[in-house]
Amino acid sequence: MVKEGPVPGARERITLPADVVGRAGNLPPHCTRHGRPASRRKDFALQSTVRLRGNRLLSGNVLSQADRLAQHGSKVKVTDVKGWPLCPLCVRTRAVWMTLASALLFGGLLAFLGALVVGAFTEGASWLAAVAAIGFVLLPVSALPLSRGAMSRVIGARTSPDGQSVIVDKPSAAFVADLPQPPTG
Template identity: 55%
Template sequence: MSHRAEVVTVPAEFVGRPGNLPRHCSRHGEPAVQHKDFLLQSKVKIQGSRFGQVQGRGALAMAERLDQHGKKVRVAEVKGWPLCRRCVRTRARWLAVACVFFLGGLALFAGSLIVAAVTDGMPWLAGVAVAGFALMPLSAFPFVRGSMSRLIGARASDDGSAVLIENPSRAFAAELPTTR
């Protein structure tokens, strides 16, 4: 992807053992106020067939791709990843936005249906219901922004044996045994 990004590779074994990770966050290099356990996914890379090869068997090709997807995604377990105050705040904010989108959309959708059921004709209610319905899937975007992977700028390697950290802070990198 971005060629300028400095990527630091750390073995998954190391990251998966509690107490190994640095005391400073990977983004800002500030002291951690929280340590998180979670799973990191590898990048989803689906080897699509080229044009022409699969024309006419859409469903089959799709099933093949989904199968590949399941096989290709690897996860690495992370124990006690450091998050500083700013990281924690950023995550909380994005997740709150996602929640507002989802619950707000749900409330609009359900609310307008209920109002439409108890009142007679109010054509604009259908519009409100549609807007509410459209809002719910939009919550996926802030949700992804608040995800650990995006927050810390790390993912599992394609074979799941290592964790790749993009442009880690100096304080974080300094506390790692293996760099580059």
């Protein structure tokens, strides 16, 4: 079996200017992760990672949390991406993770609320507490597949801290070869 994707000696990281990825048709016809021909192109927005000052443990009150949210909102940068190439494997991977996240979220919500409603109208149904607890646990667990299905995770890209470029980690050789101009990084 031939391993597709990053090849030995290939670049570990490339940087694409935001104005290039922000216009449809500027990106190669190959997937960044696997190098396969794109079967779909996707428009989305990438957010920069933000480092906040202060200690989360010491700022547990509402006003401190509001300050942290304001800090986050003022520091986060968003880069719009138009027409990013996705191969069938990337499309399928994203669909599987998002379907799993939806099933866990809505299944957990249904189990939790259903157990509460049924328990309100029946007596002696102690097993409903277990159903409600399982549903309650499934709600935050649904965040794990949701993060795995995020576009940035699927394509292996993120935006720079200043929002002026998109950084692609371990791009496929086919993607790099078809770029219109040499990338920096």
